[in-house]
Amino acid sequence: MIELDGLTKRYGEKVAVNNLTFAVRPGIVTGFLGPNGAGKSTTMRMILGLDRPTAGDVRIDGTHYDRLRDPLTYIGALLDAKAMHGGRSAFNHLLCLAQSNGIPRARVHEVLDTVGLTSVARKKAKGFSLGMGQRLGIAGALLGDPRILMFDEPVNGLDPEGIHWIRNLMKSLAAQGRTVFVSSHLMSEMALTADHLVVIGQGRLLADTSMAQFIQRNSRSYVRIRTPQREQLLDVLNAVGVMVVETGDGALEVDGGKPEQIGELAAQHQLVLHELSPRQASLEEAFMRLTAESVEYHAHDGTPVASPPTAPAWGVGWKREG
Numbered sequence: 205m206i207e208l209d210g211l212t213k214r215y216g217e218k219v220a221v222n223n224l225t226f227a228v229r230p231g232i233v234t235g236f237l238g239p240n241g242a243g244k245s246t247t248m249r250m251i252l253g254l255d256r257p258t259a260g261d262v263r264i265d266g267t268h269y270d271r272l273r274d275p276l277t278y279i280g281a282l283l284d285a286k287a288m289h290g291g292r293s294a295f296n297h298l299l300c301l302a303q304s305n306g307i308p309r310a311r312v313h314e315v316l317d318t319v320g321l322t323s324v325a326r327k328k329a330k331g332f333s334l335g336m337g338q339r340l341g342i343a344g345a346l347l348g349d350p351r352i353l354m355f356d357e358p359v360n361g362l363d364p365e366g367i368h369w370i371r372n373l374m375k376s377l378a379a380q381g382r383t384v385f386v387s388s389h390l391m392s393e394m395a396l397t398a399d400h401l402v403v404i405g406q407g408r409l410l411a412d413t414s415m416a417q418f419i420q421r422n423s424r425s426y427v428r429i430r431t432p433q434r435e436q437l438l439d440v441l442n443a444v445g446v447m448v449v450e451t452g453d454g455a456l457e458v459d460g461g462k463p464e465q466i467g468e469l470a471a472q473h474q475l476v477l478h479e480l481s482p483r484q485a486s487l488e489e490a491f492m493r494l495t496a497e498s499v500e501y502h503a504h505d506g507t508p509v510a511s512p513p514t515a516p517a518w519g520v521g522w523k524r525e526g
């Protein structure tokens with residue numbers, strides 16, 4: 205378990221992490237989501253004692269990181285796959301880590317095998333591809349057989365096979381009862397991996413919720429309709445008790461509606477339809493909406509990278525559980 209309590213980090217005027225309080229629990233994959241610059245890496249660095257909090261506290265199984273004896277046996281982390289001595293072989297890199305944490309040499313062979321790097325174990329890390337580097341970083345995280353694992357953007361730059369492999373690895377580590385904490389700025393990636401979500405924006409906690417609840421609240425399915433006989437169709441739909449939302453672009457939307465029902469009603473009243481399409485709002489859109497106000501870096505034309513909502517305000521006001 206990782207517990208954050210009012211965790212705060214300031215760099216001069218900049219508040220990178222702002223009063224974060226949440227717990228990362230064992231047995232599940234917890235996704236740590238936020239737009240670029242939200243404070244994910246800074247939070248992870250503080251968990252590992254690499255940055256000192258300006259205020260607040262973070263504990264690993266009840267203890268501060270710097271008080272852990274042989275910390276790799278409590279928590280393993282991949283923060284930056286390139287942060288290793290390129291002149292060392294993969295085997296020697298892991299052996300150095302093992303020796304400084306009282307971990308037997310045999311374990312180096314085991315983790316190299318787990319991540320599929322046995323055949324290149326004697327090759328220098330500087331010749332590794334990004335994917336191989338990520339695998340080596342993950343081998344380092346697994347080395348001490350820790351109960352807690354933390355990965356910062358582990359799938360960045362990986363090919364589909366590598367992404368698939370990391371996803372399954374994280375799930376299997378959680379299934380073994382371990383605590384798995386993984387950051388990403390992609391909701392679509394987290395939707396496939398995480399059981400629980402912690403979302404931050406500009407250092408602040410925006411949501412702490414189960415993935416299932418996030419999906420239930422944000423996977424809105426609706427039917428989009430365009431018609432030149434808007435008023436007549438609205439009357440017909442209202443008469444049978446169908447709730448219609450008018451969008452800014454002249455279309456109509458019916459939450460949870462069936463296209464067949466709407467099409468048949470329109471036909472009965474001889475109304476022309478130009479569009480009748482079932483739609484599903486993506487989780488990425490829900491994430492964008494949640495973090496829209498806290499997006500720090502904007503596109504060159506001044507519009508936010510996360511576009512503001514055009515649809516009705518479903519999911520708005522959705523915040524932290526409990």
Ligand SMILES: Nc1ncnc2c1ncn2[C@@H]1O[C@H](COP(=O)(O)OP(=O)(O)OP(=O)(O)O)[C@@H](O)[C@H]1O
Pocket residue numbers: 215218219220238239240241242243244245246247389
């Ligand atoms: N050493 C530092 N000195 C000054 N500002 C910093 C420092 N480290 C981070 N920041 C700032 O703190 C904020 C949070 O950065 P951080 O890297 O934690 O975000 P992130 O969510 O991990 O972003 P990304 O997804 O882009 O990696 C950013 O505005 C960043 O510029």
